[in-house]
Amino acid sequence: MKTSVKNYINTFIMRIVNAAFYLIFAVSIWGVLIRIFSLSNYNVTDLSHIWTNEAGDFCRLSEFGSQDSQRVYYMPDSIAPDTAIVLRARNCYVNFYVNGELLHEDYRIHSPLYGSSPGSRWHMLSLDASKEPVQLCLEVTACYSDSKGLIDNIYLGKTQEIYRKITSERIWGFVVSAFLYLCGLVIIVLYFFMRRGHTAGKDLLYLGLATFFSAQWLSAESVLWQLFIGHSEVIHLWGYTALTAIPLSYGMLAVHRLKGKLRTFSIGFSFVSAVGLIGAVILQLFGIADFHYSLIITRILLVFLVPLMIPLVLSYMNSGNENSKKHIIFPLLAVLVICIAISLIKYIQGSYGNYSSYVRTALLCFLMCLIVYQFNQIVTTFSKGMKADMLHDLALTDYMTGLYNRTAFNEHVPEYNHIIDSFSPLGIIQFDVNNLKKVNDTLGHEKGDMMIKAVADGLRYAFVHFEKECASYRTGGDEFLTVINAISADEIYHTCIQRLMQYCEDFNKQPDLDFTLTIAHGYVLVKGGKTLEEAIDEADALMYENKRMLKGLR
Template sequence: MKRQSHFILIIIICITFALSLLLSNYFSFSSLKLTSESSKSLNDNWRLGYYNEIIDLPVKLDIPTNTPYSISRILDDDFSLKQVICIRGSLQELDVALDDEIIYSALYESKGILTPPMASAWHLVEIPIESNGKELKITFKTPIRDMSGLINGIFYGSSSDLLFHIQQTYGWGFSASILILILGMLMIIIPVIFKHLRRWQFIDLGLFTVFISLWLIAESRMLQFFYGSPLILGSLAYIMLSVFPIPILFYIKENVIKGFKNIYNGLIILFGMNLSLILFLQFWGLVHFYDSVRITHSFIFIGLIIVILTLFIEMIKYKNKFAKTTLCSFGVLSIFGIFELVHFYFNDYTSTSFYVRIGVILFILIQVIESIFRLISYLKKSLEAEYYEKLAYEDRVTGGLNRMAFEKDLENIFSNPDLKNHLRLMIFDLNGLKGINDRFGHIEGDYAIKSAYALLSESFNGLGLCYRIGGDEYACVFTDIDINIIEKRIELLNEKIKTFNKTLPYTFGMAIGFIEYDPKLDETWQKMMHRADQKMYENKGLKNQSIIMVTH
């Protein structure tokens, strides 16, 4: 039930947004929307070619590819003043002439053996002062079948008015795409900063979000405001459309499904090959990006069907709850993707990427919320595992490290030659613990045990680790510490024991065995520990002393 709560949250958000739109239309408010009153339409009464046929824009004519076609009109009195006309070229070359004198030309240039892509772009053409009564003629040509004969709406005004008009019309889509891009970048950056996160889960989702946001930005008709390279303008959308499925396939393969790994590997390779194919076809002049987009669409459709089928099988066969959530999000994305394809193949380019934006936002929202739930569960399990691991290595009486931690650490040191060759080991024994227990009780005995560990930890703090390895036995482990420094700390321990003894009704003393690693004698850590024990027992005869006795 808790896992379904995020779906309820999404539904509530969508309903709230829809109600806000309905209420904004129901109530009458004074509009606060900024508008550009100075940009005007120039879409009516155009004469087509030499046929004197009058047409209004926008229009789609039946014109063969690579065939020039022209529209013309007489400019009215508004053009007695300086004006700028705004033309949207959709993968088209164009010439603008005033009384048959070309004043602007945007040609498709190919340099060298490589063929650059054609780019859809805005063209702002300055019309000279006192051009009223003159004939404005615009000629188009394109090798792209779907774009041949297409003439978009034309506007005029000042440059600032026209730029504001473009921003007003398409800025919302660009802004939404930028927000998606920022979200994707955050999903990549945050796991890098916070090391405990399951990094690749969020990075795969983040890469998917970044790639698809770049596609949306390229389709927003606003990229030209920030970047003017025809190569980027003409290729970004097609490249991103080819690569965005790859990270989401990685995400599903590594984080969602239990089977079908080879199928997903095959899909990843397929999209990689598709990217190589469309780049080869474009830059060798065989097929334009726009014409090869049908190949990409086919692969995306095939991949989507396979993903939905595998997720459905995972959900039914393996009772995979993560597959169920991912399937729902793909269902949402698929619905909006179908709307997008229908509009694209019916040549409705005005709403390009509109539906995908909505679908992507909902898809990402579902996946991010699901990932957060999974992350919380993962962190909870990690904290529990860390807690139980800590218990496993913690001594109950002293609160310090126990024998299990001691043996684990020594095994790790002996597996590393650099550490092993600089290993120094001390074994301690608390003298007279049985007598303390018998005479003063086990509570005082436990106090002596805790005190011994505290004195060792304080004395050797920063040099190595100390452990309680038995009832009255302790150990300290050092690596790459100068022996003179250790001996000074032993003297410090002696002083602390002397001071501590003054507070006790009994004699508090410890015996020590201190040895350095010897490759000839210490084949294993157990043998080294045995040597340290022997050194320590040599001092047991002096246990009536109140200070530590040292031999090494």
């Protein structure tokens, strides 16, 4: 009864502690989110829709479709102190003029590794305070003749306020990508960990890679990396390579999950994806054509990937009894289909600025469907593996002494034979307990068991400093065996035998002890030239010789 009450109290305390941690975490996150999304504190002017071209007509900044320079203008009435203009330019270069004077000239990429475009590059220009109207001019040059450059997120105000506003608008995409990064890395690490026990299939690896590449592309699309650390051309390349690798990783996942015609389709899909990826990388590295021009293949592959998404999710749903999670998966599938349809429509219409948000949502729903089922399978596999390991360890352990038993020794024999065959030194020590039968017959088996346990304790004490090099076994009723796998086997043997003799001497000094503990042993060092069995026989003979000597001394 007392134990039951104590368990209830401990459980209650642990729940209170966990609740406190969760509360602290929730309050911290809530405080950060309130700070980020407190719109009332922003004092920022959106300049996205008030620009004119050289003819004085209003123009949109999302349609720079030529490599010829174009100029757009804006006239603010006045500029307050500590004011800056911040904008995001995608696939175009921007020069800033104030009252006709060039204040900032965009840095152009000349490396074939990064291609022709800096990707999504943020620009910030500090403006001097002025009470008079100021003419702002942007000279824009698109990077590609076949694709529109765009400028968006154009804000005028204090730098800190602008950064807060941009972060609040894009933080969720960044958080989603960070979460997927974590999931991808965890899955990949779990694959290599579980592969050692032959309990992980290649589908686990490809799911991890697909999640990682998706996170890499989504994080580049969130453009917060570019805002806070710069180097937009590096992140642009980072995002393009990830996007090109996404079809291949998902295709290989489908190859290992699907069957029949769908698997045949997946093999062909993966082959085309691999050829496209290799070709795009070669063309980029040699400066023939950058990733932008090979993206048409990637986009086509992503369209063909859509029919594989639903069967992939269903393959996980049908792989076990997962009915309890179907109420989570079906809404995710519905959102997945809707987002894919909307993103395709947006892309066909040329709305490049906002279609990626639907793609991010679709990928997140798809990956969450797979991750939910995959982690459930991993937990099940780990549970079964832990039970199997526990049963295996029990089968290899002597119940009385806690040392290895003969079954364990037989399992380790191939390893020892390999060591002997490679002419590495291997020490064999055979032990025997003197007078165990006499103690059993005269004092009872309880005293005999005490003697056996004392021997096991003595071996643990003797070899305590060499646990990695030595393994001790109880091979019979009163017989023990220790194997020393070390170059310095002789030194270890002499050191540990001295400790064992000291242990026996101290043990026998106990008052009211009904028996005397003496342990005979025989030692052989093997360096090739004989088998393990021959070495054990030789050590056994030396042990009996030592046994007779000990009895003679008495």
